[in-house]
Amino acid sequence: MPLDVDHLIARYGHLDGKDLLAALIKGELAGRVAVTSSFGAESAVLLDLVAQVDPATPVIFLDTDELFDETIEYRTQLERRLGLTNVVVVRPSDEELKDAADLWRTDEDRCCELRKVRPLARAVSGYDALVDGRKRAHGAERENLATLSDGGGVLKVSPLATWSAEAIEAYFVAHDLPRHPLVAQNYRSIGCWPCTRPVEPGQSPREGRWAGKNKSECGIHTKSLGR
Numbered sequence: 001m002p003l004d005v006d007h008l009i010a011r012y013g014h015l016d017g018k019d020l021l022a023a024l025i026k027g028e029l030a031g032r033v034a035v036t037s038s039f040g041a042e043s044a045v046l047l048d049l050v051a052q053v054d055p056a057t058p059v060i061f062l063d064t065d066e067l068f069d070e071t072i073e074y075r076t077q078l079e080r081r082l083g084l085t086n087v088v089v090v091r092p093s094d095e096e097l098k099d100a101a102d103l104w105r106t107d108e109d110r111c112c113e114l115r116k117v118r119p120l121a122r123a124v125s126g127y128d129a130l131v132d133g134r135k136r137a138h139g140a141e142r143e144n145l146a147t148l149s150d151g152g153g154v155l156k157v158s159p160l161a162t163w164s165a166e167a168i169e170a171y172f173v174a175h176d177l178p179r180h181p182l183v184a185q186n187y188r189s190i191g192c193w194p195c196t197r198p199v200e201p202g203q204s205p206r207e208g209r210w211a212g213k214n215k216s217e218c219g220i221h222t223k224s225l226g227r
């Protein structure tokens with residue numbers, strides 16, 4: 001039976017943060033919820049909330065083969081610190097990697113399609129709800145982000161959509177969460193190394209992604225992921 005996304009939005013759309021995660025992970029979507037995480041600059045907050053609800057929740061980590069070494073190390077650190085027991089590492093196929101070789105220099109959209117969108121679509125095909133760490137405070141396409149939305153037959157869940165940068169920072173401090181090592185060098189949104197830059201004071205975190213290009217999203221949050 002197709003997922004009744006409208007029903008879920010009407011029932012749970014007033015919740016956010018841990019309350020929303022608990023209602024979905026422990027409630028009527030139990031066993032059908034996956035979290036996608038870049039293990040980037042702000043990821044620890046969402047992952048800490050997920051771990052409090054159920055540390056065995058599947059957390060899908062997409063290794064594009066172009067990540068910073070610091071991100072790989074931080075993933076291991078956070079996984080241990082938070083007690084996450086079901087981190088799933090997803091990679092592009094050998095053929096996708098071959099087709100995407102150096103493509104970030106000439107065609108970023110195609111590179112993201114091969115390294116990110118296709119591998120992630122395969123990994124999440126069995127889930128009904130996908131949790132991510134997007135926030136309105138990131139600006140651009142995310143300014144009007146809802147906590148729940150229809151991702152083409154799958155429920156997209158952004159429990160931190162309405163959280164401000166100050167609320168995220170306060171959570172880091174209150175819970176003594178470890179920082180991604182590159183945050184100390186002013187990296188505020190961290191993806192693949194060729195397409196990530198530090199930002200200046202006053203810039204939004206996302207301005208460090210595909211800087212100078214007419215691109216602000218890779219497609220994993222804006223495409224239907226094949227459903």
Ligand code: SF4
Pocket residue numbers: 064066103104107108109111112113115116191192193194195218
């Ligand atoms: S972020 Fe850059 S390197 Fe990573 S998949 Fe997209 S274009 Fe390629």
